[in-house]
Amino acid sequence: MRRPLPRVTAAAGCGGSGRELARFGDLAALDAVLVGPVGARPGEAAGGPVRTRLSVSPSGLVHTPAPVLPAAQVVDDLLPWFRARGVPVVLAVRGGTTGAVADLLLGLRRSLDFGVVAAVEIDLTAEREDTRPSIGALASTEPAGPWSADPQACLKLLSAAREQLPRDLLLTAKLAGECPDPLATARAAIGGGARALVLSGSVPTGPQEHLVGPAVGPVTLGLVSRVRAAMAAGRVPDVPVVAVGGVHDVRTALLARGAGASGVQLGSGLLGDPALLWEVHDALALAPDPEDLAPPLPLVDDDHATPVPTTPAPTD
Amino acid sequence: MSAPTLHRRAGEVVANRPLGAYRQLSVVLPALATPARPGQFVIVPPARADHVLPRTWWVAGERTEAGFGTTLELVVPGTGALPAPGEELQLTGPVGRGFGLPTTPVTAVVAAQGAAGAAARWLCELLRSVGCTVHLVSCADEPEQHVDLVLARRSADGVVLTELGSAAATLADLTHTLTPSVLYAAGPLSLSRTVALVAERAGAVSQVSGVGIGAEGLCGHGLCGACDLPLRATAGRGATVRPCADGPVLRGAVVDWAAVVDGDSVVAGDAVVEMGES
DSSP: OOOOOOSEEEOTTTSTTSGGGGGTSOGGGSSOEEEEEEEOOTTTTTTOOOSOOEEEETTEEEEOOOOOEEHHHIIIIIHHHHHHHTOOEEEEEOOSSHHHHHHHHHHHHTSTTGGGEEEEEEETTSEEEEEEEETTEEEEEEEEEEGGGOHHHHHHHHHHHHHHSOTTSEEEEEEETTSSOHHHHHHHHHHHTOSEEEEEOOEEEETTEEEESGGGHHHHHHHHHHHHHHHHTTSSOOOOEEEESSOOSHHHHHHHHHHTOSEEEESHHHHHOTTHHHHHHHHHHHSOOHHHHSSOOOOBOTTTOSBOOSSOOOOO | OOSOOOOOEEEEEEEEEEETTEEEEEEEESOOSSOOOTTOEEEEOOSSTTOOSOEEEEEEEEEEETTTEEEEEEEEESSSOOOOTTOEEEEEEEESBOOOOOSSOOEEEEEEETTHHHHHHHHHHHHHHTTOEEEEEEEOSSGGGSOOHHHHHHHSSEEEEEOGGGHHHHHHHHHHHHOOSEEEEESOHHHHHHHHHHHHHHTOEEEEESSOTTOSSOOSSSOSOTTOEEBSTTTTTTOEEOHHHHOBEEEGGGBOGGGOOOSSOOOSHHHHHHHHHO
C-alpha cells in the first residue's frame, strides 16, 4: 500500500532540518515534513562552505546549494525526534555519485526509526561527479554538470536508490527545467523507479547558483504544464507531480494545483513567513487533487457488476 | 513542543525618532508572556512586495505595564519605508536567546557595533542592576554610528569609542587593564569573532551574537541556513549551530572561528593573532 504524496512540504534546504518548523506550528497537522538535503559533506575535508549564501534580487533570491545534513545526524537525532512525535518524514537525498547515494541510503535504511520515512526524494539537480579511471590511481572525480543533464545516469541513480529502499516506499525524483530535455529525464527517473516527480523552476544563474522566489513562478508552472501534457499524451508515464519554485502564497499554490501538481513545496515563501506552510496545507486540502480527477476509472457496482454511469446522459 | 508557537502579531507604532545613523521605533504589543532580554530580535515582513526575505531588527528595550501592554524599542536602519506613529506594524518576536547575566557581581566588557549599540546599552543597564562593573566599547567608523551614547554613559562605568580597525587592540588593552570575567559582543559576526578571540586569550567567558542581525540575506526564522556556524568540539564531524534558531547569543568558545567563512570584512581578527605572537 503506497502512502500518499504530501500536499505541502518545505523545499529541501528551506525548512532547516525540519525541526525548526516546530516553533511555528503543529507539525502533526501536516502530511509530512521534509528533512534534507541529506548527504555526505562534500567539501568537509577541504574546508568547503559550511553554509548557504543568499543574495537578494528583485522578487527573488539567488542562493548557493544548501549545506547537507550529515546522515549520522539524521539517524541519531532527527528520525527519532520525528518518530517520537508521529510526524512522517520525506528524506531529500543528494549525492555526487551513484555509489555515494546508495551508501547513504543504506546507512539511513539501517536506522531503527526508518519506519517514519514516508518518501525519499532524490535530487537530480545536484552536481554529478564523473568517475573516470586514471593511471596511477583508482579513479578521478570531477564535476560533470547536474544529474538531470544525463538521463541514462538518472536511470542508474534511481534504480540504485530503488534497490536500497523497501519496495513500498515512495521514491521521488527532483528535477529542474535547466536540464536540456526534462521529458527524457522524467522518463528515465520514472523508469528507474521514481513514482512521483518534483519539478523545480529554479533558474541557474552561475556555477552552483540558482535564482528562486516569486520571480520563477511562471517557469515552474510552464514546466509542470509541459510535463503533465506529456503525461496526458502518453509520452511520459503518468505519476503525480509536485511543484517547487515560485510558490509563495495560497494563490500561487492553487495555480500550481490548477496546472496539474498534486503537491507543492515552499521555498523562499517559507523564509518570509513560516506560517504559510499551514495556510497552504489547509487551502490544498480543500481544493480537488488532479490525481483524484485525472484517471477516469470505471466505477463498478458490486451487486450487478455493471458499469454505473457517472454522469447523467445528455438530454436533447 | 510545549513552548508557544511563534506567530506574527500586529503592533502599533507609537514613536519613530532618529537615533544617530539609525531610527528607533517604539511599538506597543499585547503584553508579552516572558520579559524580553537584550540580544533578542524581531522579524518584520519585507517592506516591499518584491522583497522576499523579512527584515530583522534588534530589540533595544522593553517595558511592560499592566493593562496597557508591552512597549518594545526597536533599532532599525534609517533607509527604506518605515511606519509612522499610529500605523500598524506586523512583527514576530521578540525571538531568540538573549544575553545571560552573571549570577554574581563581576567586571564585564560589552562591545557593540552599529545598530546593536542600543541593545548593548540596554545590556549595560541590566548588568549594572545586578551589581556588575560595566565598560562599553563602541566600534564605528562614522560618528553617527555610535548610538545612544548619552544613555550609555549613564548606565556604564566607562565608555570607549574606537574605530573598526583598532577594535581588537582596544579590546585587548581594556581586557588587560580590567581583567573582566565576561565579555559581551553585540553586532556583526566580525566583531563577535574579535571578542571571542580576545576573551579566549584572556581566559574570560564570552557571549557573542552569532549572526549579524539586520544584515541582508538572512531569514531570521532559522530556516535558510545562511547563518550556520561550525562548532569547535566537533570540528571533524562538521556539526553546526544555527544562531537564528539556537541563538543569536552563543558562547564564543563553542564556535570554530577559524573555519567561519564570512563575506564581510574581518575586523582585525588577524591583528589579535599578531599581538599574541609578538
